Amino acid sequence: MxxxxxxxxxxxxxxxxxxxxxxxxxxxxxxxxxxxxxxxxxxxxxxxxxxxxxxxxxxxxxxxxxxxxxxxxxxxxxxxxxxxxxxxxxxxxxxxxxxxxxxxxxxxxxxxxxxxDRPPTHFQPCRSEEARKSGFDALSKRLGWPDENGPTRVLVSSTSWTADEDFSILLDALAGYSVVAASRNLPTILAVITGKGPQKDYYLSRIAAMESEKKLEHVRIRTAWLSMQDYASLLSYADLGVSLHMSSSGVDLPMKVVDMFGAGLPVVGWSQFEAWPELVKEGVNGKGFGSSTELKELLLDLFTRREELAKLKEGALKECEKRWxxxxxxxxxxxxx
The missing domain is CATH 3.40.50.2000 (Glycogen Phosphorylase B;)
Structure with missing residues (x-):
């Protein structure tokens, strides 16, 4: 057939x-x-x-x-x-x-x-801290997510759950962050993962195993399949975006980062391919990593040094001025x- x-x-x-x-x-x-x-x-x-x-x-x-x-x-x-x-x-x-x-x-x-690629107009930044918090709280409530207590940083990653994105890099980095956070009283990370794909069930079972083993005590992971409008809103409310796109050719770029910039969201991403610097300017609108350890260190740095994250946010807001x-x-x- x-x-x-x-x-x-x-x-x-x-x-x-x-x-x-x-x-x-x-x-x-x-x-x-x-x-x-x-x-x-x-x-x-x-x-x-x-x-x-x-x-x-x-x-x-x-x-x-x-x-x-x-x-x-x-x-x-x-x-x-x-x-x-x-x-x-x-x-x-x-x-x-x-x-x-x-x-x-x-x-x-x-x-x-x-x-x-440039972001379409429905990706827009939310410039008010108060509006970002209230908007995210409303979205979380509508999606049925429980309230978070204490300081929380919202991290977003969109994935197709396929072989060209090694999701274990993010999981290992989050587990490493959780270990350090326990001893240094760092903010809890709320990691929102959007998308569908063939490896999703495998990684969901791995996440469940890590949670049962208490490897993610200072991390909350939520998965969702969102409408385009809700996804655009989520990006505008978040603190940091993560791209795991590894580029099969080395010369393409992840559209998800373009969308994140459209919402004024700074990005950390896998940077071990030729075209990465054409999209992300190191230390200006985002940062690159080449391993789970490097990603963990970036999360620790950006979620403890607010001025560094604010600098990347400013660069992402400038990037969002460029439209399709x-x-x-x-x-x-x-x-x-």
């Missing part, structure tokens, strides 16, 4: 692009997904004399390599497929300068325009005129 489903979806995509969609001068396709999207879009553009434009958010073969390994024949075929089909695109957008460089140097593409409409109009809008 699976092959038939793929064929049916391929035909549905082709019919939508080649027949049901009104003729246009350009067709803009996001990559990934690469297979069969790029080939179907390429054929539809040939049929309708339309220019194919590719919006590169990552490389499909690098994501496939997470599951199969970089030397697997299917991964190598996928890479050649992306290279061959994308040759027909006269315009290529990328989410980073590093990705644009790879397209130019390794793929031989010339017309490559870095087009950074401005980025599009400046770089892409003139191409499609």
């Amino acid at each position: 699976a092959p038939l489903k793929v064929l049916w979806q391929t035909w549905g995509l082709f019919a939508a692009l080649a027949y049901r969609t009104a003729p246009a001068k350009f067709t803009l396709v996001q990559n990934p997904p690469s297979i069969p999207t790029l080939l179907v879009a390429h054929l539809a553009c040939l049929l309708r004399n339309t220019s194919l434009c590719i919006d590169w958010h990552n490389f499909g073969h690098s994501i496939l390599a997470l599951k199969l390994g970089p030397r697997h024949p299917l991964v190598q075929i996928s890479e050649k497929y992306e290279y061959a089909v994308s040759r027909s695109a006269p315009v290529n957008f990328t989410v980073t300068d590093a990705m644009a460089r790879i397209l130019r140097e390794q793929y031989g593409r010339q017309n490559v325009v870095p087009l950074y 409409d401005d980025e599009w109009d400046e770089k892409a809008g003139k191409i499609f005129v």
